[in-house]
Amino acid sequence: MTGLSRRELIGAAVAAGAVGSVPAMAAIAGGEALPALFQRRVGEAGLPGAAAVLIRPGEPPRFLSAGHASLPFQVPVSPATLFHTGSVGKHVTAVAVLRLVDAGRMDLGAPIGRYSAIVPEAWREVPLGTLLAHTSGIPDYGGDIAWDRPFGRAEFIADAGDRPLAFAPGTAWSYCNAAYTLAGYLLEDVTGQSCRALIADLFVRAGLRDSRVDDGEAVILGRAEPYEKRDGAWFHATPMSTSISSVAAGGILMSPRDIPAWKAALAGDRLLSPASRAAMATPFRFKSGRPSFYNMGWTIDALPKERAFRWHTGSVSGFRCFNFESRATGVAAMLFINAETDRHRAIGVGLVEAFAPGSTPLALRPIADNDPARTKAARSIITRTEPWNTALFAPELRVVVERFGDEAIDIISEEARPVLAFDLVQVERRAGLFRRRYRITTDLGASHLGVDYTPEGLIYAMKML
CATH class of the missing domain: 3.40.710.10 (DD-peptidase/beta-lactamase superfamily)
Known part of the structure; x- marks a missing residue:
């Protein structure tokens, strides 16, 4: 509540x-x-x-x-x-x-x-x-x-x-x-x-x-x-x-x-x-x-x-x-x-x-990013720096994005809190799906974003901690 x-x-x-x-x-x-x-x-x-x-x-x-x-x-x-x-x-x-x-x-x-x-x-x-x-x-x-x-x-x-x-x-x-x-x-x-x-x-x-x-x-x-x-x-x-x-x-x-x-x-x-x-x-x-x-x-x-x-x-x-x-x-x-x-x-x-x-996740250290294009897309979505491309989303997320807009995903306003670093700290693959976790650093410090992908690379879940 x-x-x-x-x-x-x-x-x-x-x-x-x-x-x-x-x-x-x-x-x-x-x-x-x-x-x-x-x-x-x-x-x-x-x-x-x-x-x-x-x-x-x-x-x-x-x-x-x-x-x-x-x-x-x-x-x-x-x-x-x-x-x-x-x-x-x-x-x-x-x-x-x-x-x-x-x-x-x-x-x-x-x-x-x-x-x-x-x-x-x-x-x-x-x-x-x-x-x-x-x-x-x-x-x-x-x-x-x-x-x-x-x-x-x-x-x-x-x-x-x-x-x-x-x-x-x-x-x-x-x-x-x-x-x-x-x-x-x-x-x-x-x-x-x-x-x-x-x-x-x-x-x-x-x-x-x-x-x-x-x-x-x-x-x-x-x-x-x-x-x-x-x-x-x-x-x-x-x-x-x-x-x-x-x-x-x-x-x-x-x-x-x-x-x-x-x-x-x-x-x-x-x-x-x-x-x-x-x-x-x-x-x-x-x-x-x-x-x-x-x-x-x-x-x-x-x-x-x-x-x-x-x-x-x-x-x-x-x-x-x-x-x-x-x-x-x-x-x-x-x-x-x-x-x-x-x-x-x-x-x-x-x-x-x-x-x-x-x-x-505070214990995780930054790791080499082998897919910077995917990271750039995730950062763009979470900071809303440009209009969302709904083609990036799987149906589980696309339907709520189309219905609720910004309310569908936790976003960070770059204007209110500039992102100083956006580092990959975890990559997990399991049963054909995979997750990438990022550490987002602002002047306040660090938060963490988990992004879940389908085998085709579409985003079906995003969650902040």
Whole structure:
């Protein structure tokens, strides 16, 4: 769940350079330097408060905190502070759906019209699983949503109306909060319980003591206050109504101290079957057979030698979150910030790399570029320095580019942030497909772009980290 446009979100990816150079991060990796590193990064970003938890198998979790959960009352952030996780909570919704799949009550391949009478007629044949992969074609919310005004099921259906699908289900990818909100309504209709009750049961089963579905209008003990910066000063962010702050698109409050138990529950048999856990870690496949980079609340990626990792960010009014897991090493992390900022991905990726060097693309070094023409084309697309040539795109990407224009791809404005270097750092070939990963350096530092190609050399996916 996010209050930012796709264009605004790219600021988070560009700001990944705020973590500093790779050698500097490696030099302070691990040990007692981590708290000082965290305090410094949060201080450099001028954030009111932040917390993080870092997990490595066989070791006690590391909890880090900086700043304040409440500025006027000077309440410090602690491991028990509750933060809104925004879209990081999408994987929680996916777990709730998969539990019903495990119980035989839902089927990822079944049309969503089977599970609810509220579904607009044009959407009834959309497969359930495509909601969780952002490949359903369901259009996202229309217009601007007022965070502090009610937007419940009735408003959702009125907003959806008779709007047609943006593309045929399973043929393309487009991030869609509305799809996850709808998944929550389907959960309620299938079970007869509120989504809030279903998530509460999940958290009890996982042994969590603080985490819960949010209630934007309630007084909740230990919840951080949300902030936004205006004219160089911090103000309280626009308050969210309960009907928006609690939807299944990411309406979760979590504390850092709950995260080790939550991740342990996800990795074991307490919540999901082995088959569902495997499905959650596997990229969705388009109808073309090509793999997406996303599924069930996770962006799924890999470093060279198939070192798999996955991540997700969250953005809502006054909060940011970054979630990370390395399937190759078991390293995991979550970062929480009680402010609107573009630096959550930056701080999160840099913190993980400092804690476990080699876990993120920050560890990759530039390599020889044997196809500079392809690199030039990728740079032109991501910086929008010239009109896009849609002939460069495979159908999975072309359809959303033609429909949504600049909103279809995270782009960097050369005018706002000149690109100082565009270096190839990874080339991977697998099952006839291949990926090239680039490090994009601006005055803020480095971010990373993954570009996926068909055997014919057409681009079918582009993703920033």
